[in-house]
Amino acid sequence: MTSQNSTAPSTEARANRLVHPVDLVVSSIILTGVGYLFYETTQFDEVSPLFAQNIQPAMYPQLLLWIIGLLACLLPFEHILLTKKGKNIDKDRSEAVHPLTQLTIGFLIAIVLASPYLGMLLTMITICLVMPRLWGYRKPIPILLFAGVFPVVVSLVFSKVLRVYFDSGIFGIAL
C-alpha cells in the first residue's frame, strides 16, 4: 500500500548528509510563513507611545517570529544531533501519506463543508454510513444499526439534556 519512491535516498543516506532534504522543505515552509506574518505585523496600526506604554502591538509578535525563524533555520541540521542520539526523525514520514488517509481527509473536508446544508443529524448519519465502509468495514447490519441508533441517541442527549441547539440544515431534519 505504500508508495515510497524507490529512487529516494534511504534514511541512513539522509542522516549522513549535512542538510536533511525533507527538513529543509519543512524549514522553508515555516520561514515562508514567518516572513508573511512578519509582513502582516508591519501592517498593524501604530498607537502613540504613551498609549502603548512603549510596547507597540507589533513588537511582541515580531519577537516571537524572530525566535521561530531562528529555530527553523536550525531544523535542516538537527538530524545530525538526533542520529548521534540514536533517534530516527524519519520513522513516521519515510512512507508517503497512506491512500486511505488521503481518502479520509477528502471525505472529512467534504462532510464538514456540507454540514451547514445537511444539518447536524443528517451529517452524523452520513458519517456513520460512509466512514466505516471507507475504512473497509463490510458488515451491513452493524453499520445500519450504528447509523440508525448512534446519531439519534447523540442528538437526543445533546439537544434535550444538554440543550445544545443543532442546526437542521436545508432539509429541516432535526430531533
Add this chain to the structure above:
Amino acid sequence: MDAIIEGFSLLLELENIILITLGVLIGVLVGALPGLSSPMAIALLTPFTLQLEPIPAIAMMAALYCAGTFGGSITAILINAPGAPPSVATALDGYPMAKRGEPGRALGLATVSSVAGGIISLIIFIVAAPTLAAVALEFRPPEYFALAVFALSMLASMTGKSSLRNLIAGAVGVLLATVGIHLTTGVERFTFGIPDLDEGIHFVPVLIGLFAMGELLSQSSTLNAAVERIEAKAMKLPTWAELKELRNCILRSSGIGTFIGILPAEGSTVAAIVGYNEAKRFSNKKEEFGTGTPEGIVGPEAANNAAAGGAMVPTLALGIPGSGSTALILAALIMHGFRPGPYLLNETPEFLYAIFGAMLFANIAFLGIGLAGAKFFSLVTFIPKQLLWPAVFIFAVIGAYSSSSSFVDVYVMMVAGLVGYFMNRHGFGAAPLVMGLILGKMVEEAFSQSMIIYDNNFWALMESPIVLFFFALTALNLSTPFWTGFKNRKGKA
C-alpha cells in the same frame, strides 16, 4: 478547616458524584482503547463541561485524567498495545506476565501500584500546592515572565522526537495566542478581517482538532494491525507478602513520579520510563526485567499515576501546566472564567480540596473498576476501529460546534486537525503547541508589565534573584541537548 469541609461537601452532592464517576469511567475506557488518550478525551469533554458549575466540571476532568493514565495499563498488559503513552513501560513486563498465564496477577499489581502512586502524589499535592501558591503570591510580573519562559523551555525536554521541534511548536502556540484584539491598545492582530477572530482563537476547536482529528487521521493508516489478545477472567490482588516485597519500589517510583509531574511540561510518560529504569537499577533481579517481573509493572505504574497528581501542583498553584492533559484542564479553567495561579488557591481554597477529593475518589475507584470491570474493559478493545473512530469524529464535530453554535469553529477544528496530523508526521507534537497557546497570554501580559516596570530595559529584569534563577534554569535546560551530545561524543572518542 472550613475550606476542607466546603470542598469535600461539594463532592458529596449526588450530581457531582455521578459526574466524577462518569469521568472515571470515561477515563478508564479511553485509556484502555489504543489511540484514544486522556488529552483527547478532556478536549472532547471541555465544551460540554462549560455548561456545568466550574468545580464539578474541573473535578470531572481531573478524575478523567487520573483514570486515563490507569486505563492504559489494561491494554498494555492484555494486548501489548498500551492504551495511552504512559503505559508503554508497563507493557514491557505486564504483557510477558500475562502471556505466561498470569493476566489477573499483572492487572492486580498494576492496579494496586497505581492506587498507591496516585494517593501518595495527592498527599504531596495537598501539601505542596498551597505552599507553592503562598510563595508565588510574592511573584511580580518579571518573576512570572521568567517562570513562564522557564516552563516553555521545559518543552525542549518533553517526550517527543526532538527538542527543537517541541520548542518551535511551543513558540507557534505562543504566537497563536496573539491573534485577536490587543488588550492594551485595541489594535487587531492577525485577524485578516475575520470578525470571529477578534476575540482570539477559541481554545475548544483547536484542542479537539489537534488531539482528536490528528489521531483519527493517524489511525486510518493502521487499521489492519493485528493484535494478540489475552483473556483476563478476573483481577488478582497481590498478597501482603508480595506487597511488602514491592513496598520500596512502589514508594520510590511514587516519589519519582510526583517530582517529575511537578516539573512543568514533564508528564506521566517520562515518569513511567524513569520509574521503570529506577526499578530495574535498584532490583536484585535485573536479569528478570522484560520477562514479566512484578517490579517491572509496579515501577512504571506507580510513577505514571503519581505524575498525574504531581502535575496538578504547578497547574493550580502557578497556572503553569505540568503536562499536556493539565494544559487542557488549565484551558478549561480559563474558559470557566478563572485566573489560574496563586490567587485562585488563596481566594477559593475549597476549589483545591474539591479537586483533591475528586482525584482521591478516582484513585480509590480504580480498585473497584479493576476488580469488577477488568474483563469488560479488556473487551472494549474488540470494538472495531471502523465504528469507534467515526463516533470520535462525531463527538469532535459536535464538540467544536457546540462551544459557540457556529460552523466556523467546526472549520477551525478541521484545519487544526489537518495541521496536527502533518505536524505529528514531521515530529512536532500537539501538546507543546497547546501549552504555548495557553501560556501565551500570560507570557505577553507579564512581559509587557515587566517592560513598563523597568522602563523598557530588559537587562534590568536580572535585578530580581528569582528572575535570575529561572533564567539560569532556562539556559541550563536549553543547553542540555548540546552538552549531552558533546559528552557522548567525548565518551566515544
